[in-house]
Amino acid sequence: MTLAVGDPYLADGTVDFGDVLLAAGKAVVAFAVLLVAVMLMVWFERKVVGRLQNRLGPTVAGPFGLFQTLADGIKLFFKEDIIPSRADRFVFQLAPYLSLVPAFLTFTIIPIAGDFNGENDGRVTMFGRETFLQVADLPVGILFFLAMSSLAVYGIMLAGWSSGSKYPLLGSIRASAQAISYEAALGLSLASVLLVSGSLSTNEIVNSQAGSGFGGFVPNWNLIVTGFVPFVVFLIAGTAELNRPPFDLVEAEQEIVGGYHTEYSSIRFAMFFLAEFMNTVTMAAIIVTLFFGGPAGPTFGSIIPGWLWGFIWFFSKLLVFLFTFVWFRATLPRLRYDQLMDLGWKLLIPLSLGWLLLLAAIRLVRNGRIDLLDDGGLVAETALVISVSVGILLLGAFLLSMAATAARTERLASRGLTAVAVSDPVVASSSRADGKEVE
Amino acid sequence: MTATESETPTQSETRPDADTRSDASPGQLDRLPRRGAVLRMSEVRAAEEVASEPLGDENDQTMLMNMGPSHPSTHGVLRLMLELDGETIVRSKPVIGYLHTGMEKTGEQLTYLQGPTNVTRMDYAAPLFNELVFSLAVEELVGIEIPERATWIRMLMTELNRISSHLLFMATNGMDLGAVSMMIYGWREREQVLRFFQKVTGLRMNHNYIRPGGVAADLPDGWRDDVLTLMEMLPPRLEEYDTLMTGQPIWRERLQGVGVLTPEEALALSATGPVLRSTGVAWDLRRDMPYLAFDEVDFDVVVGSYGDSFDRYAIRLNEIRESIRIVNQILDKMPPGDYRAQDAKVTPPPRARIDESMEALIHHFKIFTEGFKVPEGEVYVAVESPRGELGCYLVSDGGPKPYRMHIRGPSFVNLQTMPHMMADSLIADAVAVISSVDPILGEVDR
Numbered sequence: 001m002t003l004a005v006g007d008p009y010l011a012d013g014t015v016d017f018g019d020v021l022l023a024a025g026k027a028v029v030a031f032a033v034l035l036v037a038v039m040l041m042v043w044f045e046r047k048v049v050g051r052l053q054n055r056l057g058p059t060v061a062g063p064f065g066l067f068q069t070l071a072d073g074i075k076l077f078f079k080e081d082i083i084p085s086r087a088d089r090f091v092f093q094l095a096p097y098l099s100l101v102p103a104f105l106t107f108t109i110i111p112i113a114g115d116f117n118g119e120n121d122g123r124v125t126m127f128g129r130e131t132f133l134q135v136a137d138l139p140v141g142i143l144f145f146l147a148m149s150s151l152a153v154y155g156i157m158l159a160g161w162s163s164g165s166k167y168p169l170l171g172s173i174r175a176s177a178q179a180i181s182y183e184a185a186l187g188l189s190l191a192s193v194l195l196v197s198g199s200l201s202t203n204e205i206v207n208s209q210a211g212s213g214f215g216g217f218v219p220n221w222n223l224i225v226t227g228f229v230p231f232v233v234f235l236i237a238g239t240a241e242l243n244r245p246p247f248d249l250v251e252a253e254q255e256i257v258g259g260y261h262t263e264y265s266s267i268r269f270a271m272f273f274l275a276e277f278m279n280t281v282t283m284a285a286i287i288v289t290l291f292f293g294g295p296a297g298p299t300f301g302s303i304i305p306g307w308l309w310g311f312i313w314f315f316s317k318l319l320v321f322l323f324t325f326v327w328f329r330a331t332l333p334r335l336r337y338d339q340l341m342d343l344g345w346k347l348l349i350p351l352s353l354g355w356l357l358l359l360a361a362i363r364l365v366r367n368g369r370i371d372l373l374d375d376g377g378l379v380a381e382t383a384l385v386i387s388v389s390v391g392i393l394l395l396g397a398f399l400l401s402m403a404a405t406a407a408r409t410e411r412l413a414s415r416g417l418t419a420v421a422v423s424d425p426v427v428a429s430s431s432r433a434d435g436k437e438v439e
Numbered sequence: 440m441t442a443t444e445s446e447t448p449t450q451s452e453t454r455p456d457a458d459t460r461s462d463a464s465p466g467q468l469d470r471l472p473r474r475g476a477v478l479r480m481s482e483v484r485a486a487e488e489v490a491s492e493p494l495g496d497e498n499d500q501t502m503l504m505n506m507g508p509s510h511p512s513t514h515g516v517l518r519l520m521l522e523l524d525g526e527t528i529v530r531s532k533p534v535i536g537y538l539h540t541g542m543e544k545t546g547e548q549l550t551y552l553q554g555p556t557n558v559t560r561m562d563y564a565a566p567l568f569n570e571l572v573f574s575l576a577v578e579e580l581v582g583i584e585i586p587e588r589a590t591w592i593r594m595l596m597t598e599l600n601r602i603s604s605h606l607l608f609m610a611t612n613g614m615d616l617g618a619v620s621m622m623i624y625g626w627r628e629r630e631q632v633l634r635f636f637q638k639v640t641g642l643r644m645n646h647n648y649i650r651p652g653g654v655a656a657d658l659p660d661g662w663r664d665d666v667l668t669l670m671e672m673l674p675p676r677l678e679e680y681d682t683l684m685t686g687q688p689i690w691r692e693r694l695q696g697v698g699v700l701t702p703e704e705a706l707a708l709s710a711t712g713p714v715l716r717s718t719g720v721a722w723d724l725r726r727d728m729p730y731l732a733f734d735e736v737d738f739d740v741v742v743g744s745y746g747d748s749f750d751r752y753a754i755r756l757n758e759i760r761e762s763i764r765i766v767n768q769i770l771d772k773m774p775p776g777d778y779r780a781q782d783a784k785v786t787p788p789p790r791a792r793i794d795e796s797m798e799a800l801i802h803h804f805k806i807f808t809e810g811f812k813v814p815e816g817e818v819y820v821a822v823e824s825p826r827g828e829l830g831c832y833l834v835s836d837g838g839p840k841p842y843r844m845h846i847r848g849p850s851f852v853n854l855q856t857m858p859h860m861m862a863d864s865l866i867a868d869a870v871a872v873i874s875s876v877d878p879i880l881g882e883v884d885r
Contacts, residue, residue: 053623166504170526170866245617246689254512254615255867333689334617336867337526 022129023136027108030135034107038277042069045277045326052330073270081266086164095162096264096271099155102148103278108135109144109202110285113311116210116296122203124307132203133295133307141202142194145286146187149241152279153179156243156250159272160260171259174337175243175250181344182240182247188352189233192226192359193290202289209293223291226359231291233352235324238283240340243276244325246332249340284321285314292317346404354396358389501529508537512615512870515880519857519869526865531858535851539884546844550810551577551651554841558831559645561846562882564607567593567600568824569846569882570649575730576820576831577651580813583785587732588776589653594731595666595769596639596648597822598762602673603632604825605755605762608877609680612752615874616693621683628676635665652786653779666770670763677759685753694749698860698872701746705856712827713754714853714876718746724823736768748875755877758825785811810839826850826877848882 043058043066050057058065083092113133114122123130138144153175160172194200197208209220218224223231240247251259261272288294294317295310304312335343365382507518516537522530546557554577555570562569571593578585606629613621633643638659640646648655684690700710702718715722723740725733741757743750779786787806788799805811815837821830827849834843853876860872 049620053620054627055623166502173526245619248617249867252617252867254617255870257511330620331683332618333613333684333687333693334867335689336693337865339689339692 018129022131026131026135030107030112031104033112034104034278034281037281038274039069040066041277041281041322042072044322045329048323048326049330052327076270077267079266081268082263084164084263087263088162088164091158091162092263093268095155095159096268096275097155098158099152099275100271100278102152102155103275103282106145106148106282107278107285109138109141110134110282110289111137111203111206111294111310112285112314113295113307114206115299115305115307115310116207116293117299121207122295122307122310133310134202137201137203140200142190142200142205142290146183146190149186149279150179150183152275155272155275156260159264163260163263165263167256167258168260168262170256171250171252171262174256175260177337178240178243178247178250178340178344181341182237182348185233185237185344185348185352186241188349188356189230189237190290191356192230192352193222195356195359195363196222196225202294206289206294206296210296219293219297221291221293226291227355229355230352231287233348233355234287234290237344237348238287239325239328240344242279242283242325244280245329246334247340248334249337252334254334280325281318281322284318284325287321288314288317346400350396350400354389354393358386358393361385361389506866506869508534513873514611514878517854517873517878517880517883519873521861521866521869523866528861528864528866528869531861531869533854533857535854535880535883537884538880540881542885543844543846547841550839551813551841552806552810554844555650556645556647558844558846559647560881561848561885562824562826562829562850562879563644564879565600565604565825566645567597567649568822568829570647571597572820572822572824572829572831572846573833573844574649574651575822576818576833577813579818579820580816580833580835581651581785581811582814583652583780583782585653585780586777587774588657589778589780590731591769591773592654592658592778593649594733594736595658595766595773596636596654597731598765598769599632599635599666599669601825602759602762602766603629603636605759606632608755608825608874611877612874613684615870616690618684618687618690621680624676624679624683628673631669631672635662635669638662638665650779650786652782653777655779657778663770666766670767670770673759673763677756680756685756691749693867694752694871694875695747696745697748697864697868698751698875699745699747700856700860704859705746708852708856708859710827710853710856712823712825712849712853713751713758714827714856716741716754717743717750719744724821724828728821730820730822735772736765738762738765748871751875751877755825812837812839813841821847824849826879826882827853846882846885848885850876850878850880850882851885854878854883 046068047057047065058068061067061071083089111122111132111134114120114124116122122132124133125131156175157172160168160170160175163169193205197205199205199208205222209222209225211220212218243250249255249259251261256262261269264272293313295314297309297313299309362382362385365385502523504521504523505518506521507513508516513519518534518537520532520534521528540560542557542561546554549557554573558569558573559566560569606625608625610622610625610629613619613625636646637643639662640648640655642648646655700714700718702720705715705718705720711722719742721740721742724730725738726740738761741754741761743754783799783802785806787803788796792799793803813835815835817832817834819830819832821828823829828847829849830847832843832845832847833841836842857872857876860876861869864872
């Protein structure tokens with residue numbers, strides 16, 4: 001594993017016309033792929049939700065309703081673009097772009113194909129140049145992702161603020177609070193991945209997950225290496241970051257009538273819509289990259305070239321998560337604002353922080369930095385570290401729940417209420433028409 | 440079990456983590472006017488309230504927001520004026536009248552036979568109850584006995600209507616809290632019930648089926664199989680609701696301890712139906728002031744313990760199960776006989792008789808043109824609609840049209856519990872509260 005990251009075609013330090021052409025070509029292709037993916041994602045979501053709800057979903061536009069998104073896009077494009085008179089015109093018009101551009105940019109760091117088996121690190125030869133199948137392999141790829149997902153909130157926040165209307169304002173306040181809270185959990189669960197992969201570059205992260213791990217057949221995915229918890233935290237925090245159900249408080253139609261995009265119409269609304277689904281696709285791709293080995297996977301036979309196998313693996317894993325997001329939406333009720341904050345600050349952040357420390361301690365032992373018994377044997381130390389860490393985690397959890405209980409009691413007391421224990425009532429009690437008691 | 444006994448929770452199993460619900464302290468009734476739950480207060484009292492209100496500093500501003508009349512979760516055209524401190528509701532006030540169609544006044548222009556057509560449009564989710572209460576009131580004034588079969592048909596239809604209305608609640612309650620699939624599921628089951636209604640009455644809503652003197656038509660052939668199919672279809676679907684919502688942690692978090700009402704407050708605000716029963720007061724007109732033949736069937740009155748939105752949800756879910764029980768008993772006990780009173784002065788004669796009898800033709804003509812005359816007097820009749828006590832007050836001056844018709848709409852009365860339940864909660868809770876009161880605006884505004 002080398003620390004020198006970056007696309008191989010840039011490794012010689014010179015940039016010629018061909019390099020520029022290759023970069024531009026990749027950008028255009030990625031753009032097109034993302035747009036098509038979004039179009040299909042909207043269709044997929046509507047179709048799957050429809051089926052889950054005993055409906056058919058779109059059926060009319062094109063085969064299986066595939067062109068429904070296109071039809072909707074064209075319709076929205078030709079609708080009147082209304083700017084409310086009380087809106088801040090400049091910011092109001094700017095906001096959709098602020099939302100859309102980061103959504104596009106994040107996708108550039110995703111490796112979507114390539115052969116990661118054996119000595120291969122995913123590079124392919126294109127037009128006589130060796131390159132990775134991603135638009136850019138930044139040395140700070142994951143930080144770039146975090147930066148862009150934070151930036152995307154500006155679009156939502158400014159849209160709500162500039163609308164000059166109350167519901168969007170509430171939506172934008174919710175958006176900023178939610179983004180700040182969940183960014184922390186997202187970052188901390190990410191840190192576990194970075195710890196085991198040892199790089200911020202997405203290509204390196206995928207590379208570190210290639211091959212098989214434990215027992216020779218279990219995949220070497222970060223999902224298993226980091227011990228599931230960071231993945232669960234990342235999935236929850238990622239869903240919240242996307243403002244998708246059950247964390248869609250930002251637009252919560254039943255409460256604040258669509259939130260930040262209430263006042264938007266025509267193509268500007270379409271841009272928000274596009275950005276949202278783009279983010280969904282990108283987030284699923286990030287999850288696949290970080291925890292499920294991205295395009296890495298075994299190849300079978302030689303009819304299909306290795307890099308294409310990478311694409312097939314990547315896309316299949318992506319579909320699983322896209323379905324998961326849709327499944328969430330069809331099943332779960334929406335959380336309330338304070339419950340969302342509780343979940344983020346009181347559960348996800350402490351959990352991912354504690355898990356990070358645990359992983360770090362175990363790594364120290366593995367690397368032989370802690371050798372208390374001076375025998376070089378790692379088993380005793382590993383067990384010791386794990387038990388001490390788990391003990392500390394439990395203690396932390398206990399103290400946290402104590403603090404939460406004390407705070408709740410105080411809050412209730414300030415409202416003149418006392419907390420009571422609650423039975424489990426579906427039918428608390430019932431009586432018969434003839435006066436006899438039952439149950 | 441009496442109402443007072445049931446105010447205490449009967450189950451003592453405790454869960455240490457579930458302390459989200461709270462007891463209301465005594466003296467909360469004093470808060471009702473300040474919370475806006477009492478729409479009118481004396482000027483002296485109002486002056487006292489203003490004087491006792493602490494003056495906040497200038498930075499401590501609240502925002503006034505109008506939720507509705509067109510808002511996705513105000514169940515029609517209810518408008519709520521919310522005074523918000525951030526997202527917390529300080530005070531709220533329901534504003535009604537956006538669906539006022541003057542049905543009560545219209546009722547004075549229609550004959551008693553035309554009356555059900557009018558009242559059925561009030562609570563459009565439970566139209567048969569409106570027809571029932573109007574018909575019962577008219578029958579009380581006229582003093583006719585209806586045949587036993589008509590009574591049982593009425594019971595069958597209204598209990599099925601209770602099921603369809605509560606299914607509608609399940610759908611909208613789920614949707615209001617973000618469980619969008621629930622909306623389709625609730626609608627799907629309700630559709631099956633409405634299909635049966637269509638077969639019996641010819642219409643899915645606003646049936647004009649229950650009329651003074653009986654019902655419009657006998658049950659069609661094969662009705663028993665249809666009802667049995669329904670009764671077999673529903674229980675497993677209700678189990679699915681339990682899986683999807685009742686046991687769902689987010690669902691419980693969203694509803695438990697939200698919109699708490701104490702029995703005293705509920706009684707002071709004259710709430711009825713599931714809103715009152717959720718507080719633990721076992722008041723159900725079917726049991727406490729039996730009408731039709733509800734004293735001959737066996738069913739439970741479902742009550743809650745905490746008066747919160749979750750109790751109101753659980754009560755309605757279990758009332759569907761109780762209604763299924765009742766319907767199953769009705770299937771066993773349905774007597775043969777006539778479906779309407781053969782009183783030529785009140786009900787039209789059978790079609791065949793018109794061809795052979797001059798008197799029948801005259802009666803038919805008189806009933807459908809002038810209407811039948813109702814003795815002077817006034818009457819109040821109440822039934823237990825899915826939303827609570829649905830009452831009809833009729834005054835007759837001896838003519839063929841009511842001198843005054845007034846409907847006590849449970850939605851309208853229950854609406855005034857809202858400001859109290861919403862105070863100090865978040866906007867999301869307000870949505871849950873509106874949903875759990877389940878108002879039908881057609882009945883609120885009449």
